[in-house]
Amino acid sequence: MAWLTGWTYRKKVTITGQSGAGTNYQVLFKVGETSGATGEDFDLEGNSTSFPTGKDVGGDLRFTAADGTTLLDFWVEKITGTTPNILAYIWVEVSADLGSNQDIYCYYGNAGASDYSDGDDTFVFYSGFDGGSIDTAKWNTALQVGTWSISAGRLKGTDASTFRLPSKNPVLSGMSTWAIEWIGEGSTNYAVAVCSKVDNTGLFTSGYHTLATIPLDLIYIYNEGAGNSGGAYNYLTNTKYKAKQFYDGTNLEFKVYLEDGETLASEYSIADGTPPANNYIAPRATGGITYWEDLFVRKYLATEPTYSSTNSEESLQLVELSDTINLSDASNYPEAILADTITISDSLINDIAHYATKIIRLDSTNMLIVTDTDPAEI
Known part of the structure; x- marks a missing residue:
């Protein structure tokens, strides 16, 4: 088996596939710095020379296909814990067909490695809201309603009435199933809200609208303007929540978690086997100030491919001096x-x-x- 040049250690990672997953499916791995990391799928035994230290910090990690050398895109969503027991949440886009079980490799141990974490390359659509202004290649500010800006690495929307910001392109085009994930925070009316399958203006009555309301403490799902509600929970103002919208071809489901992304606050779903024909997405809210961060679209199945197992660590102890x-x-x-x-x-x-x-x-x-x-x- 070929070895990725420059890296000293690797582990073979096996993924349990699911029928229909196809190629380029994004799989989440929980990778520990050492065996002391809580909640890990597998760990790197303390041999990473620069383990991820934060969001979008890839350190010296690389993931490859089963051939050992073809690089796979990945993005570090977040870390928990402190060194030497950091746990990194890492999304990897697997190029092989995950309709069946597949192997990939995780490489580490390269002091000269550059950072390879990249949300744009990993997901169908990604917006981290970094920088000082809205990325107009991703968001159509010409059709925005309300006042929008970037504030401390988050998208900020504010207006006394309904406001929305449609995507520049139809990011859901060609997707019969999907997942949209983001972190949201609201000051008065909305905790988290995003429209999907809407037209290029982001009008919520043209597609789906999933939201959690702070004053009503409910989840609402609108299907082309028709509202449905459930999933009672006491949402708090100025509090971050992790939101996930799923469509599996039959049901539209909306789940809201606490900021850790693990603790479920509430959920609600509606049946709809024929989704709207539009393919744009749009952050949307009504009144007050609402924030969005780390919004991404990925592939989705009701039963997803998942981490299965990891082989023992392999090492290649070579010294590169000269040719x-x-x-x-x-x-x-x-x-x-x-x-x-x-x-x-x-x-x-x-x-x-x-x-x-x-x-x-x-x-x-x-x-x-x-x-x-x-x-x-x-």
Whole structure:
């Protein structure tokens, strides 16, 4: 099995597939810095040189397909705990067809690795609301209703009446099922709210509208303007909630969690086998000030592919020094290298062609191969 160049450790991770999942499905893994991390799927045994320390901080981690080298996109949603027992919540977009069980690899142990966490590459649609202004490539500010801005890494909407911000593109186009997730916070009327399958103006009566109301303490689901309510809960002002909207081809379900994303506050669903024909999404609220952060759209099945198991840690203890060996005399020890092509040269030895060499390497199956040249046979 090929090895990702530059990384010292890896673990094989097995995913339980589900019929119909297809390719490029996003799977959530809970990865521990060490075995002391609470709630882990698997851990890296303290061998990551720069374990993720926050949202969208990938550290030295890489995920690959089953071939060991094809990189997979991933995004670090959040971390909990403190070092050395940090737990990272990591979404990985798996390129293989998860209609059946599949293996991937998690690599770690590379002090020179760059950050590879990227929400845009991982999800069907992602908006982290970073920077100082609204990303007009993702959101259609020309058709916004109300006042919208970016405030401390969050989308902020405010108006005395209904306000909305439609997506620039029909992000749900071609998706017969989907999940939309985000974190929301409201000051007076709404705790969390997002419209889906709406037209390009974001008008809630043109599609679905899922919301949790603070004053009424209920979940409302509107289907092209027709309202349905349930899921009673005492929502609080100025409090973050994790919201998840799911459509499985038959039912539209809305779940609201506490900020940890694990503790369910309330849920409600309606049956609808024929969703609206529109494909835009839109944050929406009425009155007061409402915030959105880390909004993403991903693939979804009612029974999702999930983490199954992890093999024991594998290690590759090679030292990368050079792709050139300089020879001086027979008393020198050979250098360790990691390269596809080896050049042997030295200005002090005239008869370079008759110098004995010993090359020790691993083949494609990690078997040790020793190549020893004898000057008498050259």
